[in-house]
Amino acid sequence: MSGAPTYQEMLLRLERFWADYGCVIQQPYHTEVGAGTFNPATFLRCLGPEPWKAAYVEPSIRPSDGRYGENPYRFQQFWQYQVVLKPAPEDVLDVYFESLRSLGIDTTAHDVRLVEDDWEGPTLGAWGLGWEVWIDGLECTQFTYFQQLGGLELDLVTAEITYGTERLAMFLQGKQSAFDLVWTEGVTWGDVFRENEREWSVYNFEEADVPLLVRRFEAHERECERLLARDEPLPLPAYDAVLKCSHAFNLLDARGAISVTERAAYIARVRHLARRVALAYLAGRQVPEEEHADAPL
Amino acid sequence: MPTLLFEIGCEELPAAACEAATLQLPELVARHVPGGGEPHVFVGPRRLAFLVDDVPEREDDRVERRRGPSEAIAFGEDGTPTKAAEGFARSSGVSVEALERADGFVWAEQRVEGRTAAELLPEALARVVTGLAFPKTMRWDASGLRFARPLRWLCAKLDAETIAVALGSVPSGGTSQGHRFTAGEVEIAQASEYADRLREAGVEPDQRLRREEIVRALDDLGEWHDPTGVLGEVVHLVERPLVLTGAYDERFLELPMRVIETVMQAHQRYFPLGPARFAFVANGGDPDVIRAGNENVLAGRLDDAAFSYARDLERGLDAMRESLPAITFHARAGSFADKAERLEKLSGLLGGGDASREAARLAKADQASSMVHEFPELQGFMGAEYARRAGLPEAVAAAIEEQYRPAGAGDELPQTAAGRVLAAADRVDNLTTAFALGERPTGSRDPYGLRRAAIGLCRLAVEGGLEIDLAALVRRDLELLTRQSAEVSDDPSDVWDFVLERLEGLLDVPVEFVRAARASGLREIGAVAHLATTLAAEADSEAFAGAYTAFDRANRLAGRADGAAAALDTRLTVEPAEDALVEALARAGPRIESAVEAGDFGTALDAAAELGQPVDRFFDEVLVMADDAAIRANRLRLLLDVRDAVGLLGDLSQIPR
Numbered sequence: 001m002s003g004a005p006t007y008q009e010m011l012l013r014l015e016r017f018w019a020d021y022g023c024v025i026q027q028p029y030h031t032e033v034g035a036g037t038f039n040p041a042t043f044l045r046c047l048g049p050e051p052w053k054a055a056y057v058e059p060s061i062r063p064s065d066g067r068y069g070e071n072p073y074r075f076q077q078f079w080q081y082q083v084v085l086k087p088a089p090e091d092v093l094d095v096y097f098e099s100l101r102s103l104g105i106d107t108t109a110h111d112v113r114l115v116e117d118d119w120e121g122p123t124l125g126a127w128g129l130g131w132e133v134w135i136d137g138l139e140c141t142q143f144t145y146f147q148q149l150g151g152l153e154l155d156l157v158t159a160e161i162t163y164g165t166e167r168l169a170m171f172l173q174g175k176q177s178a179f180d181l182v183w184t185e186g187v188t189w190g191d192v193f194r195e196n197e198r199e200w201s202v203y204n205f206e207e208a209d210v211p212l213l214v215r216r217f218e219a220h221e222r223e224c225e226r227l228l229a230r231d232e233p234l235p236l237p238a239y240d241a242v243l244k245c246s247h248a249f250n251l252l253d254a255r256g257a258i259s260v261t262e263r264a265a266y267i268a269r270v271r272h273l274a275r276r277v278a279l280a281y282l283a284g285r286q287v288p289e290e291e292h293a294d295a296p297l
Numbered sequence: 298m299p300t301l302l303f304e305i306g307c308e309e310l311p312a313a314a315c316e317a318a319t320l321q322l323p324e325l326v327a328r329h330v331p332g333g334g335e336p337h338v339f340v341g342p343r344r345l346a347f348l349v350d351d352v353p354e355r356e357d358d359r360v361e362r363r364r365g366p367s368e369a370i371a372f373g374e375d376g377t378p379t380k381a382a383e384g385f386a387r388s389s390g391v392s393v394e395a396l397e398r399a400d401g402f403v404w405a406e407q408r409v410e411g412r413t414a415a416e417l418l419p420e421a422l423a424r425v426v427t428g429l430a431f432p433k434t435m436r437w438d439a440s441g442l443r444f445a446r447p448l449r450w451l452c453a454k455l456d457a458e459t460i461a462v463a464l465g466s467v468p469s470g471g472t473s474q475g476h477r478f479t480a481g482e483v484e485i486a487q488a489s490e491y492a493d494r495l496r497e498a499g500v501e502p503d504q505r506l507r508r509e510e511i512v513r514a515l516d517d518l519g520e521w522h523d524p525t526g527v528l529g530e531v532v533h534l535v536e537r538p539l540v541l542t543g544a545y546d547e548r549f550l551e552l553p554m555r556v557i558e559t560v561m562q563a564h565q566r567y568f569p570l571g572p573a574r575f576a577f578v579a580n581g582g583d584p585d586v587i588r589a590g591n592e593n594v595l596a597g598r599l600d601d602a603a604f605s606y607a608r609d610l611e612r613g614l615d616a617m618r619e620s621l622p623a624i625t626f627h628a629r630a631g632s633f634a635d636k637a638e639r640l641e642k643l644s645g646l647l648g649g650g651d652a653s654r655e656a657a658r659l660a661k662a663d664q665a666s667s668m669v670h671e672f673p674e675l676q677g678f679m680g681a682e683y684a685r686r687a688g689l690p691e692a693v694a695a696a697i698e699e700q701y702r703p704a705g706a707g708d709e710l711p712q713t714a715a716g717r718v719l720a721a722a723d724r725v726d727n728l729t730t731a732f733a734l735g736e737r738p739t740g741s742r743d744p745y746g747l748r749r750a751a752i753g754l755c756r757l758a759v760e761g762g763l764e765i766d767l768a769a770l771v772r773r774d775l776e777l778l779t780r781q782s783a784e785v786s787d788d789p790s791d792v793w794d795f796v797l798e799r800l801e802g803l804l805d806v807p808v809e810f811v812r813a814a815r816a817s818g819l820r821e822i823g824a825v826a827h828l829a830t831t832l833a834a835e836a837d838s839e840a841f842a843g844a845y846t847a848f849d850r851a852n853r854l855a856g857r858a859d860g861a862a863a864a865l866d867t868r869l870t871v872e873p874a875e876d877a878l879v880e881a882l883a884r885a886g887p888r889i890e891s892a893v894e895a896g897d898f899g900t901a902l903d904a905a906a907e908l909g910q911p912v913d914r915f916f917d918e919v920l921v922m923a924d925d926a927a928i929r930a931n932r933l934r935l936l937l938d939v940r941d942a943v944g945l946l947g948d949l950s951q952i953p954r
Contacts, residue, residue: 067604070604071601072597072600073597073601074601087438087439088437088438090438090449093308097477097478107478108581109582109583110582110586110587111539111580111581111587111590112477112478112580113580114308114309114342115309115534116309116312116313118433128435129433129445129446131309135590136579136582136587136591136593136594137565137577137590137594137595138590138593138594145435145436145437145447147435147436156439157435157436157437157438170597171590174589174593176596176597176600256623264628
C-alpha cells in the first residue's frame with residue numbers, strides 16, 4: 001500500500017482516533033499480561049454499573065508462542081491495541097470501521113468482514129460473543145461483546161476491540177514478516193524486537209526456574225487471598241497478584257512443567273482468585289466514598 | 298390481500314444461526330402470523346426476513362361462549378331472570394332473552410370482532426423474533442433481549458403501510474440497510490419490492506440465489522474442491538458474493554496437498570482449484586486489491602504450516618511418541634502413552650499382526666506434533682506422513698492414517714487389514730473408557746461421538762469382515778485401564794448393548810431379526826449380524842417355520858412356568874411323543890451347537906427345524922401339566938432344553954409371525 005503509515009504512526013493514529021472519540025488513553029500495564037483484557041482497565045473497569053471508555057497499547061506476553069525470532073508470525077511478546085467501550089454503543093461497529101478508515105483503509109475497495117469468533121478466557125472466568133475481523137482474508141482484530149467476567153454476569157455489556165497491531169501493520173505495509181515492518185524510517189520491528197524474541201524464547205522454554213515459578217505461583221496466590229481476607233479488602237493489589245499467578249502459570253506451561261490434568265487445576269485456581277477479586281471490587285464500588293461512613297454494617 | 302414483509306436487521310450472524318433461522322422461520326410464521334401462505338424466507342449475515350402473500354386484512358370474527366351464574370341464581374323460582382342474570386347478560390352484550398341454559402348454568406354467546414392485521418401484527422412479529430432459538434445467544438444492551446448477535450433494526454411493511462414492532466430498544470420502521478460499505482439506508486416503500494430494493498443496494502438477500510451464484514462462478518473457473526465442506530458457511534459470510542481466484546508459490550507444493558487444502562479451508566474458507574491456485578468469495582470490493590491481500594495472507598499461512606511441518610520432520614515420529622506421557626487423553630484415564638499401550642494389547646486380541654501392533658504403538662504419536670496442534674483434523678494423516686518419511690513399512694503408515702475411519706455414515710472403511718484392526722481397537726477403547734468413567738452418552742449429549750464410534754465398530758465387523766469379540770475386548774480394556782490407575786467408577790459391560798443397538802439401524806433387515814439375533818448368546822458383532830441376516834433371509838422357509846415352532850411353543854409354555862427339573866431324566870418319560878422329542882433333541886441339539894459355533898446358521902436352522910414336528914406332536918399328545926409333580930417337572934425341563942437348543946439361534950419369539 002503506497003503511503004502506508006509506519007508502525008508507530010499507525011499506533012499514533014489509533015491513539016488519536018480513540019482520544020477524539022472520548023476514550024481515556026491509558027498506557028500499558030506494568031505487570032505481564034497475556035492480553036489487554038487482563039489489564040485492570042478492562043477486567044475490573046468492565047465490572048459494575050459505571051460507564052467507561054478506555055484505549056491503550058498492551059504488550060501481550062505469551063511465553064509458549066515464542067519461536068526464537070525465527071517465525072515471522074509467532075512471538076512471545078506482541079502488541080495489542082485495546083479499546084473498551086462500556087456500555088457498547090449502538091453504532092460501535094461503524095465507529096470501529098471509521099477507525100480503520102483513519103488508518104487509510106478504504107472499506108469500499110477492501111473486503112472487510114466479520115467472521116464469527118466466540119471468545120473465552122478460562123483463567124478470568126470470562127466469555128463473550130463476537131467476531132474476528134478480516135481485511136482481504138487477514139484476521140486483524142478481535143471484536144467481543146463481553147457477557148461474563150470473573151464468572152459474573154455483567155451489568156453493562158462492554159464492547160472490546162482488540163487490534164492485532166503487527167497483523168494490521170503487515171496488511172498496511174504489505175509485509176509478509178513482522179520483522180520487516182517499518183517501525184519508523186530506517187528502523188524495523190525486527191531491529192527493535194528480534195533479539196528480544198530469541199533471548200526470551202530461550203528463557204521461556206529452557207531457562208525459567210521451575211521450582212521458583214511454582215513457589216512464586218503459590219506465594220502470589222496466598223498474597224491474593226490475604227489481601228481479600230482483610231476487614232477492608234484490597235481488590236486492586238489482590239488483582240495484581242492474580243496477574244502474577246497467571247504469568248507464572250504461563251511460564252510453567254511453556255517449560256512443559258504442567259501436565260494437561262494439572263493444567264486444568266492451575267487454571268481453576270487462577271479463575272477462582274479472579275472471581276473473588278471481581279466480587280471484592282464490586283462490593284467496594286457499590287457504596288460511593290462519601291456514603292461509606294454512614295453505611296450500616 | 299396485502300403482502301407482509303418483516304426484516305430482522307442484525308450485526309453479522311454466525312452461519313449456524315442463519316441455518317437455525319432458515320429452519321425455524323416457516324414454522325414461527327405459521328404459528329404467529331394469521332392467515333397467509335408459505336413465507337418466502339431470506340437469510341443472510343445481516344438480516345433474517347420473510348415475505349408472506351395474502352395476509353388477511355382482518356381476522357375472522359368469532360363467537361365465544363361465556364359461562365354465567367348457575368341457573369338457580371340466575372332465575373327465580375317462577376322462572377324470571379334475577380339481577381345476576383341481567384348483569385351477566387349486560388356484561389356479555391346480549392339481551393337476557395338470549396341467554397341459554399345448559400348443564401345447570403346460563404351461557405351467553407358473544408361475538409368477538411377479529412382484529413385487523415395492523416392491530417395484531419406488532420405483537421405477532423415480536424413473537425417471531427423472540428421465538429427464534431439459537432445455539433448461543435448474547436445480550437448487548439440494557440433491554441435484556443437475547444439473540445445470536447445484536448439486533449439493530451426491524452422493518453415491517455404490510456404493502457405500503459409501515460408496522461411498528463416494539464421490541465427492546467430496537468428501532469422499527471419502513472427502512473432497511475444496504476451493503477455495509479457501499480450503500481446506506483434503503484427505503485422499502487412496498488413490501489413486495491423488498492428484494493429488488495436490496496439488490497439495488499448491493500445485497501442479495503436470498504440465500505439460495507447467493508449459493509447458486511457462488512457455485513456457478515466456481516464452476517466457470519474449472520474444477521474446484523470443497524474437501525471439508527465450507528460452502529454452506531461461505532454463503533452466510535457474504536451479502537454480495539464476489540468470486541475471485543488467487544495463486545500461491547509453487548514451492549509450497551512440497552507440503553502434502555491435504556495440508557495445503559486444510560490451511561486454505563480451515564483458516565480462510567478458500568476453495569482449492571488444482572495446483573497452486575485457489576478460489577475465494579469476497580463480499581465486494583476491488584478485485585485486484587482483494588486478490589493481492591488474500592494471496593499475501595495465504596502465503597503467510599502456508600509459510601507457517603511449512604515451518605511447523607519442517608519442525609515436525611526434524612523431530613521425527615519416535616521423539617513425538619516419547620512425549621506422549623505428557624499429553625492427556627482423558628483427565629481420569631491417563632495419557633496418550635497409556636492409550637497407545639491399550640491399543641497395542643487390543644490390536645493383538647483383534648488378531649492384528651506385527652503391522653497393526655507397530656501402528657498401534659505409533660498411532661497417537663502425531664498428537665505431539667505441531668501440525669496436529671494447529672490442525673486437529675489432520676490427526677492420523679500427519680502421523681502416517683511422518684511414518685512414511687521415517688521409512689516405516691507402508692502397512693504401518695496406512696494403518697495410522699486409516700485409524701479414524703469410518704469418520705461418518707458415508708465414509709469408507711480402512712482399506713488395509715492393520716487399519717481395520719487399529720480402527721476397531723481405538724473405538725473399543727473410546728467406548729470402554731467413557732463407560733468405565735461413567736460418561737455414557739445421553740439422548741442429547743454425546744460429546745465423544747460414541748454413537749458414531751459404535752456404528753463404526755459395527756461396520757468394521759459387518760462390512761469389513763473383522764472378527765470383533767466385543768465382550769472380551771471390553772473386559773481386557775477394563776483390566777488395562779484399572780492397572781494404569783484410571784479412575785474407573787462403572788462396569789462398562791453395557792458397551793455390548795450400546796454397540797449392538799446400532800446394528801438395528803445399520804442392517805437392511807427388520808429390527809426384530811436383529812433383536813432376535815442379539816439374544817442368541819453370540820458375542821462377536823459380525824456373527825450377530827450374520828445371524829440376523831440369515832434369519833431374515835430364511836424367514837419364509839420351511840426350516841425357519843420348523844425352528845420357530847419348536848422355539849416358540851416350547852418357550853411359551855415352559856418359559857413362563859415354574860418348577861422345571863434341574864436336568865432331564867429319561868426314566869421319567871412315559872409317552873411315545875415324549876420319547877420322540879427326547880430323541881430328536883439328542884440328534885439335533887449337538888448339530889445346532891456345532892453349526893452355530895462354525896457360523897453356519899443355515900445348517901443350524903435346518904437342524905433346529907427337525908424339532909418342529911416332534912414339538913407339535915408332543916403338544917398334541919402329551920399333557921405337560923401332569924398331576925405327577927416329578928413327571929411335570931421333567932416335561933418342563935425337556936421343553937426348556939428344546940428352547941435353549943434352538944435359542945442358540947436367538948430369541949425367535951421376537952420375530953412376528
